[in-house]
Amino acid sequence: MGAYVCTIAGGKGGVGRTTTAINLGIVFEEGGYDTVLVDADLGMTNVGKMLAVESDETLHDVLGGNAAVSDALTDTEHRLSVIAGDGDLEAYANADPANLRGVIETLQESFDVVLVDTSPKISHEMAVPVGLADGTLLVSTADRVALTDAVRTADFADRVDGNVLGLMLTRVTDPEQVEVDHGEIDAPLLGVVPEDADAATEEPLVSNAEESPAAQAYRDLTAVLIRGLEAGEIPDDEEPVFEESWFGATADDDAGEAAEEAGEDDEDDEDTDNLTMFRPRF
Secondary structure, three states: OOOOEEEEOOHHHHHOHHHHHHHHHHHHHHOOOOOOEOOOEEEEOOOHHHOOOOOOOHHHHHHHOOOOOHHEEEEOOOOOOOEEEOHHHHHHHHHHHHHHHHHHHHOOOOOOEEEEEEEOOOOHHHHHHHHHEEEEEEEOOOOHHHHHHHHHHHHHHHHOOEEEEEEEEEOOOOOOHOOOOOOOOOOOEEEEEEOOHHHHHHHHOOOHHHOOHHHHHHHHHHHHHHHHHHOOOOOOOOOEOOOOOOOHHHHHHHHHHHHHOOOOHHHHHHHHOOOOOOOOOO
16 A cells, blocks of 8 residues: 655645645654655745755656656655755746656655645646645635635645645634634634744744644644544544643733724624634534
8 A cells, every 4th residue: 555645735825834744744754654745836845945955856856857756855854754846947947747646656655654745826736746645734824815715725626636634724823713613615624733933933843842832733733644544534523633722821911912902803803704614524
């Protein structure tokens, strides 16, 4: 049986797809799963930079027919293997996204888990990793634009016969943002990652800020995915990754300060409306 392929997707930049992919990959590796992360965001590659790895050969070289998959594989200090991309515009122009299928299938022969980080925009280069994956994890913040784009990404996954595992909300600042009511997407809310500006400077969090709430959220989410991997699907009764203690006094303090500002009630109503597009299936 080949490796489990999980694609990390979301229709908007800045929601934390790459950060999520890296942290999940490290936790999978720590759990005994030989894991590789492929940076398939061909236009804005970031995995190599975030993990401080360099390789003479990149995914773009492989997709352009100038290197073998094995040549582009690089080990990191976190034991996670990666295939990084190339930020050069010429390399981007020469890369053929259709060749991603061969790359992923080759990696399935050597690894237990293949994670694929994708572009923030719906495009041809997303079709293969989303359509080929055993499951796609949607990553979004709680704002209206990001959630709308997540819905579009889920629709795209359906069009290419992909399987959406669920939604992960990142940069959550208020527990009330988790109270999704009804939705336009047939997938569960798997959990949240709390905003932590201080910990964000310590990426990857699960290695450099292990006690942070965000790191715990990534570890808990990986546990959910592992249960799904081993069972063949994520159980319908799976509880979303969430702890009130992650927000603690900070959320109360922020609420108190916000209450002093004019128009607070209207803003809160709008924020709540942003999250009414999703309904957990549990």
